[in-house]
Amino acid sequence: MRWASGLWATCGALAAATTLVTTSAAAQIVSDSDGxxxxxxxxxxxxxxxxxxxxxxxxxxxxxxxxxxxxxxxxxxxxxxxxxxxxxxxxxxxxxxxxxxxxxxxxxxxxxxxxxxxxxxxxxxxxxxxxxxxxxxxxxxxxxxxxxxxxxxxxxxxxxxxxxxxxxxxxxxxxxxxxxxxxxxxxxxxxxxxxxxxxxxxxxxxxxxxxxxxxxxxxxxxxxxVTLDETRLDEVLPFALGDVAFLQAAPYKFKLQADGPSRVLVDWNRNGIPGERGIQADINDGYAVSGSLPALELGPTSGAPVLAPVGRHLFLVYPQATTPQASWTNAFNVNAHGASIMVSRIGSDGPTSPVDGRGSATSELSAVGFGNNTLAVGYQTAGIARIVYWPVRAEGGLGDRKEILWPKTMQTAVSSDPFKPDRVLLVVGTEPAPPPPKAPSPIPGTNPGQPTPQVPPSSANERPALFMLLWSAAAQEVHVVRVAYDGLNFTFPPQYSYPLRTGNIDRLKCSSPPAATIDPANNSLIVACRNDAWNRGVVRTHHFAYRNGGYAELSFMLDVGDFGSDEAPTLVLDPPFPGERRSRMTVYGKVAAPGNVAAIVRRAREVRDGSGVGGWRTSMMSNEWEKTQSAPAAASFDGSHAYAVRFSHQDARIPDRIVLYRRTGIVPGPxxxxxxxxxxxxxxxxxxxxxxxxxxxx
Ligand SMILES: [Zn+2]
The missing domain is CATH 3.40.390 (Collagenase (Catalytic Domain))
Structure with missing residues (x-):
């Protein structure tokens, strides 16, 4: 699938130098019988x-x-x-x-x-x-x-x-x-x-x-x-099919099904099942994906913001360089002085003032929540992979900052050539918990009133596992490092990283920085990136099954579409479609624009109603004026998608308040x-x- 690079015709308000009177109070009373x-x-x-x-x-x-x-x-x-x-x-x-x-x-x-x-x-x-x-x-x-x-x-x-x-x-x-x-x-x-x-x-x-x-x-x-609300929808409309048949045409292409002469079943959530009750769905992405207004403004930032849910809290993390002064007019310059890691929590009443997480990032960031109580941020400093992390207290505050570095000696051992990561990505999966110490066996025949022990839920047998992915622009490869955790601290175990493979000998090649996450529905690793040697510009998702403590086996691949961008895509997962064993994917990506030109972001989400090209429905984010020079941030949180972007005002007179945050997709309201x-x-x-x-x- 390839998107037309066409123009998005739309409409804006002209800034008026003159203030026009907009009430008729000053008008003289005259006869105007036709109004x-x-x-x-x-x-x-x-x-x-x-x-x-x-x-x-x-x-x-x-x-x-x-x-x-x-x-x-x-x-x-x-x-x-x-x-x-x-x-x-x-x-x-x-x-x-x-x-x-x-x-x-x-x-x-x-x-x-x-x-x-x-x-x-x-x-x-x-x-x-x-x-x-x-x-x-x-x-x-x-x-x-x-x-x-x-x-x-x-x-x-x-x-x-x-x-x-x-x-x-x-x-x-x-x-x-x-x-x-x-x-x-x-x-x-x-x-x-x-x-x-x-x-x-x-x-x-x-x-x-x-x-x-x-x-x-x-x-x-x-x-x-009829008043619709995306947070609680019934897939029924009290109209004749002919009256609402336009919903089947562009831009929505909803699937409709007559249910009597004056009732229509709709598939608002595009899961292939019309007529459901009490569902949530983004139903107004015809022109663009709307969001909660007004957007929160943070910043300034020197690169791409990232979002990380940690338990019931949501953190927004972004790099902020002091020299050169962070500005949308500057590209993210990995050769400049490192950027500070700014951490803000998005509360119900707005963002907390950002904490300077220190560190000197010379790459874009990655952030994840680990075990509902730890925020971890990965990046590199002059080619050294680094993870900083904080315990997250119940009310959302951050505890003491800790940090680990990927040892240089091991870094050069991953292949015959030094493997210097340009991007560091963190992903959290699950692994079997070690068996608990055995309790002494009861003496047979005693305690007859004891009920049969319940099989504990599977989550009790699993624990979170942190993996670090390293991507090198020169090698175009992605290497995996298992990060150990002792309940308080992360450590790098004494082992080498291993490259992700698409076959027995072929290594996964990513021509541009990848996105990565682990699917909680099946514990597989998903890496989304371009491989220009195979399919120029097209973002492809690669799914690796978990086997024996690692992600080795490529299960399948899916092409998402051509974002044409050098920036990393952003991958967000939602619960599976009925009957599926993997999560629904949504990919956000900056569109086109080689170099560091500001461009819009598009969202591609998986649909099962047959309306999408290749199974994906694509929409522009926000509007044609919201442009960015960096990859967007997105995360599934609290029933919708949290979204942040490094906004380019394209107007030097506007101060650099340029991280925009909003809730997007499924938004409450009539x-x-x-x-x-x-x-x-x-x-x-x-x-x-x-x-x-x-x-x-x-
Ligand atoms: Zn208009």
Whole structure:
């Protein structure tokens, strides 16, 4: 599977240099019997540049005026055609007018073509283009729109709605005009994104609805009676299959099954079993994976954050260098001075202030919880593998820091060449506990009332086992070291590391830093990485069974997809699908962008409903502006995924508060459909009245 490197058309708010009045309190009281914000007097006799005989406005029908300017080499005929299609869209809205007609009448006025000096996106602001593109004579009467030469880039709308910009396709323009008329959000008020909110104002359905680009529409709220919550879902909808059939199309591709004439079974959690009750699922990842808001901000960081659940506590660990000053503009420089290990606990009331765990990391970090009461962090310093660890107290505080180093002499003994690790990864599995000392046998025939001893749960026969994985960029190999634990301290036992193998002689090759974890469902080791010699760019998971105290035998491999990134993927496990003996995998990875270019993160999660390509459903994280220069952090915690990213603001004026943390995937809160039309009717009037007051148009 290969993702298109296409652009994610979307929509942002323009930063406004001017503050627009957004209430109509200042507007003079005038008669506006059709409620479009244009006074009856204007619609009868004209006002300034507005002439009813030319522009076709009338009393009795809702009219609104868009003056559209052209940027660069935008084709005038194509712009006109797109605007005419938008006109048809608004004319078709089921909004009744006093004169008996329905729909909104979009009055199109062709504005100026901007001078060539505005072609350079880096040198011309939308504020400046407002001045050049929206004629003064129309201010307070109509709204301005800039038709961009390049389409597919999404659009933006200024708060207050007076000025917006977008290119092709026409659906983007219609969406931005929806913002201009007064629908501010991309989800209903008081709701997260819902797959049942089929509006053109939702990113999910901006460009296509039920597989049809011409079927995009404003929502009339026909499903508003159903409130969904991702933390407690019933896979039943009280509608006819035909009414919700659009859920089977992109972007969701949910599997539906009619259950009578007005009931549909859904497979919200994509496990192949529709109709379950009381389940949890991420059901609104159509455009992007949403998360709890606002995201917590920590930092600054010099590299990738990592997340480690320890018992019921969650720790966020990240490297912070002092020289050069940590900044998103700097790559993580392994040759620079080592970075401090910053440790913060994410409590229910936010993150604790980070503890400086010292150490001088010259690589990215790995962190795991061990036995519900120990936090361990692995990294390397100048080629020496190192583990620092802390006991975690019941309330979540850290005890005394301890540290072990992988001895140099053994490091050179793992192969004929020195094996200097570029990455150190920690994973925790289980192993049989040594048998307890035998109690003296009871004398036969005595104590007859004693019940038959219960077989203790298997967990009592197992104990956690820490393994250290070393990856070398030069050798492209992954070596395993078993770390001993005596109940208080970790030690490196006197043994060599061994390389992971994919066959009798072939060693596992990872072209980029791997992710690794141990599957609690079967105690197998999973290593996810690229092998460019076999399948360029594709992240593959390799599953190694546990045998005789180690991970030797390759069970199987799965291709995830092409993230195209040099950064390590991040692997998260959730409980198995029904009937499976291995955990469900989710892979997070920074996308594309060679070198150290900031890029978005994508999530690929395993599905069993047949909707995913190769069994994986892929989604962008957050939105197209949340870019990172490092691998993302993710962990399964408290029913959803904890997620952190080294955020690149791409704006030097914003301070480096750049570790963003949020809960993602399954997020509590209401998800609803919504009737756009009453809001549209009300806002198109009040917003225009506010613009009229702002420009003092009397
Ligand atoms: Zn928008």
């Amino acid at each position: 479009d914000g244009l006074p009856d007097e204007w619609e009868r006799s004209g006002h300034g540049i507005l002439d009813p005989r030319i522009h076709g406005v009338s009393v009795g029908k809702r009219d609104f005026i868009i003056v559209y300017a052209l940027r660069g080499n935008t084709d005038a005929a194509a712009a006109r055609a797109a605007m005419e299609r938008v006109r048809t869209f608004y004319a078709g809205l089921p909004i009744p007018n006093p004169d008996g007609s329905t729909g909104l009448n979009l009055v199109l006025v062709e504005g100026p073509r901007l001078a060539a000096e505005y072609n350079d996106p880096d040198r011309s602001t939308y504020d400046a283009m407002y001045g050049a593109g929206f004629p003064v004579a129309w201010r307070g009467i109509g709204r301005g729109f800039l038709v961009e030469a390049r389409g597919g880039r999404g659009g933006q709308t200024i708060p207050g709605g007076e000025w917006a910009a977008a290119g092709a396709p026409w659906q983007t323009i219609a969406h931005e005009i929806g913002h201009q008329l007064g629908i501010d959000g991309h989800a209903p008020p008081g709701s997260g994104v819902s797959p049942l909110y089929g509006s053109i104002m939702s990113y999910d359905y901006n460009y296509s609805f039920n597989g049809n680009a011409d079927a995009v529409h404003m929502s009339t709220g026909r499903f508003a009676g 998800l609803r459909d919504f009737d756009d039309l009453p809001l549209l009717r009300m806002a198109m009037k009040t917003r225009l009245e506010a613009l009229r007051a702002y420009h003092r148009v009397k």
